[in-house]
Amino acid sequence: MLSVDKVSKRFGGLAALEDVSLSVGAGEIYGLIGPNGAGKTTLFNCMTGLYSVSEGAIRLRGVAVQNAKPHRIVGLGFARTFQNIRLFANMTALENVMVGRHIQTRTGVLGAVLRGPASRTEERETRERAHDLMAFVGLAGKGRALAGHLAYGDQRRLEIARALATEPKLLALDEPVAGMNPSERREMSELFQKLRNSGITLLLIEHDVKLVMGLCDRVAVLDYGRKIAEGAPEAVQKDPAVIEAYLGGEA
Amino acid sequence: MPAALRWLRHNPRIAFGLLAVLLVALPFLVGAGLGRSWVRVLDFALLYAMLALGLNIVVGYAGLLDLGYIAFYALGAYLYAWLGSPHFGLHLPFWLALPLGAMLAGLFGVLLGAPTLRLRGDYLAIVTLGFGEIIRIFLNNLDAPVNITNGPQGINLIDPIHIGGLSLGQTAHVFGIQLSSPHLYYYLFLVLTLATILVAMRLQDSRIGRAWAAIREDEVAAAAMGINTRNIKLLAFAMGAMFGGLAGGLFAAFQGFISPESFNLMESIMILCMIVLGGMGNIPGVILGAVLLTVLPEALRYIGDWQRAMIGHVAVDPNDLRMLLFGLAMVVMMLYRPAGLIPSRQRKREFTAEDSVAEQEQASLYDAKA
Numbered sequence: 001m002l003s004v005d006k007v008s009k010r011f012g013g014l015a016a017l018e019d020v021s022l023s024v025g026a027g028e029i030y031g032l033i034g035p036n037g038a039g040k041t042t043l044f045n046c047m048t049g050l051y052s053v054s055e056g057a058i059r060l061r062g063v064a065v066q067n068a069k070p071h072r073i074v075g076l077g078f079a080r081t082f083q084n085i086r087l088f089a090n091m092t093a094l095e096n097v098m099v100g101r102h103i104q105t106r107t108g109v110l111g112a113v114l115r116g117p118a119s120r121t122e123e124r125e126t127r128e129r130a131h132d133l134m135a136f137v138g139l140a141g142k143g144r145a146l147a148g149h150l151a152y153g154d155q156r157r158l159e160i161a162r163a164l165a166t167e168p169k170l171l172a173l174d175e176p177v178a179g180m181n182p183s184e185r186r187e188m189s190e191l192f193q194k195l196r197n198s199g200i201t202l203l204l205i206e207h208d209v210k211l212v213m214g215l216c217d218r219v220a221v222l223d224y225g226r227k228i229a230e231g232a233p234e235a236v237q238k239d240p241a242v243i244e245a246y247l248g249g250e251a
Numbered sequence: 252m253p254a255a256l257r258w259l260r261h262n263p264r265i266a267f268g269l270l271a272v273l274l275v276a277l278p279f280l281v282g283a284g285l286g287r288s289w290v291r292v293l294d295f296a297l298l299y300a301m302l303a304l305g306l307n308i309v310v311g312y313a314g315l316l317d318l319g320y321i322a323f324y325a326l327g328a329y330l331y332a333w334l335g336s337p338h339f340g341l342h343l344p345f346w347l348a349l350p351l352g353a354m355l356a357g358l359f360g361v362l363l364g365a366p367t368l369r370l371r372g373d374y375l376a377i378v379t380l381g382f383g384e385i386i387r388i389f390l391n392n393l394d395a396p397v398n399i400t401n402g403p404q405g406i407n408l409i410d411p412i413h414i415g416g417l418s419l420g421q422t423a424h425v426f427g428i429q430l431s432s433p434h435l436y437y438y439l440f441l442v443l444t445l446a447t448i449l450v451a452m453r454l455q456d457s458r459i460g461r462a463w464a465a466i467r468e469d470e471v472a473a474a475a476m477g478i479n480t481r482n483i484k485l486l487a488f489a490m491g492a493m494f495g496g497l498a499g500g501l502f503a504a505f506q507g508f509i510s511p512e513s514f515n516l517m518e519s520i521m522i523l524c525m526i527v528l529g530g531m532g533n534i535p536g537v538i539l540g541a542v543l544l545t546v547l548p549e550a551l552r553y554i555g556d557w558q559r560a561m562i563g564h565v566a567v568d569p570n571d572l573r574m575l576l577f578g579l580a581m582v583v584m585m586l587y588r589p590a591g592l593i594p595s596r597q598r599k600r601e602f603t604a605e606d607s608v609a610e611q612e613q614a615s616l617y618d619a620k621a
Contacts, residue, residue, distance in 0.1 A: 048475060074477030082475075088468035091461075099465045103477030105458050109490065112457035113450050123457070166477050 001026045001201050007056030016042040017225045029202040031216035038222040040205045048080045049073045077169035081159040089148030093158050096147045097130035100165025133161040153184050172203040278437045290433040292549045297440035300541040301447050303525040305494025311532035313487035314467030316376040319383025323492040325514035327352035327499025335410035345412040349500040356496025357489040364488035383519050390511040405510025412504045436505050530591025548573050
């Protein structure tokens with residue numbers, strides 16, 4: 001599905017990522033963990049086209065996408081959410097999800113102005129699909145609310161619905177349960193299972209070890225821009241390098 | 252009165268009917284009540300409404316601050332003049348010249364948009380301001396070595412619009428009613444303004460309009476949702492510029508004379524003020540802003556006459572007063588109605604949302620203490 005091959009990203013003299021390689025298989029839930037500042041979000045940004053990579057290659061379903069424009073990557077079926085929620089705050093929740101349908105729809109200026117049968121059908125389908133996705137993530141009936149006025153947990157859900165509207169094969173979630181209470185986390189975890197069951201591969205950045213261990217098929221651990229471990233959650237948990245990264249050197 | 256308004260709200264057909272009758276009768280009412288010269292003012296109000304609606308696409312919908320918008324108006328006007336005046340000896344019909352002017356302006360919209368794609372906010376404003384001035388200075392100086400624009404003298408004797416056998420430049424008799432040239436242009440401008448409103452409304456509420464709004468709200472998130480931000484921004488520039496070019500062609504035909512002087516920075520700022528005053532992003536607001544800012548300066552001219560009548564000479568030049576009141580109005584607006592006279596749903600929220608949240612938090616704080 002996704003393969004990252006020896007990717008490095010440098011900001012001036014600072015190496016945020018160094019020779020990171022990993023591969024995510026279709027249907028997996030793949031976790032990316034690591035201490036703060038390890039480069040997880042940087043890797044996400046490189047993968048989704050927001051950052052150019054300094055070196056290395058990223059392949060999405062066989063297509064080289066390093067340094068491709070974000071909208072092209074979305075077009076290849078790779079959508080994401082943001083750690084610091086980036087909704088279109090002054091648009092309604094439903095409009096946010098409808099924006100996500102942009103790449104799946106065609107209506108141009110002429111279609112928008114003339115409103116022929118094709119563009120009217122498309123608009124209706126866009127609306128219906130957006131309603132369905134809102135219901136899928138548990139936001140049924142909240143479509144008219146402003147995105148910025150939704151409760152925090154609902155904003156996270158809305159971001160997922162908006163990303164799903166692009167019909168991704170691979171969905172990258174950047175700390176989707178950050179700041180949530182245990183029962184909300186459980187609900188989100190169920191949502192992720194539901195997503196996987198609907199055939200979407202998940203890539204997850206998360207700090208909640210319990211959630212990662214319970215949910216992910218495989219995890220990779222980043223520390224100071226390097227991958228220090230990868231494998232099944234139980235194995236990674238026991239890896240001395242990982243323990244050291246999280247707890248500091250042996251005392 | 253409010254009861255009557257409420258009744259109209261529940262009977263939109265009757266309300267629209269009354270509005271239509273009012274719009275058709277308006278030039279006669281204005282002409283009879285205020286004098287013939289006010290029909291011309293009415294024409295300009297419609298022209299500016301078209302311009303403001305065009306700029307509103309760029310600034311209000313897509314959030315790209317454009318201070319050189321008047322350049323597109325100028326391009327539309329000059330192309331119309333080149334294609335229909337003795338200057339080059341060409342006399343193309345309006346239905347060819349106007350769309351060509353709009354297309355030329357749209358093309359320049361893209362040309363201006365392309366290098367500014369990475370710029371935002373203030374930086375974009377500066378570059379577009381420069382672009383507007385460059386166009387004006389070119390128009391001023393392109394009379395040598397080859398005389399293209401006729402320099403500061405401008406182009407004269409531009410063909411009026413002919414529809415069928417009817418020249419809008421002369422008084423005509425339609426069904427026994429005598430219609431002067433400003434009356435005829437009023438109806439043409441009215442139809443085109445209504446068309447512009449329709450296009451602007453439909454664009455706003457469409458896939459394209461949502462993409463513009465998304466870019467305005469958060470460009471990075473918009474790109475991450477699959478929007479080709481480059482193309483969608485260029486489209487906003489092009490669409491806005493096309494309306495500007497169309498209005499420019501109409502202006503040239505209506506005036507019969509254009510010169511670079513009509514397209515200075517002050518005009519760009521005026522149009523931007525119309526949008527800000529009326530309510531950015533909101534079509535009724537933008538139209539109200541355009542009408543107010545066209546009509547009020549004309550009304551201020553009476554102050555000169557009053558002064559002459561009261562004290563025998565003009566002590567304060569109405570023109571100076573105009574700018575003074577303008578500045579004052581803007582300051583008052585920013586203080587009391589920052590989102591405009593008729594704010595759009597979204598802008599209103601942007602300007603009030605945080606305050607109301609803070610207030611609520613403050614209120615609940617005291618609840619807890621009690």
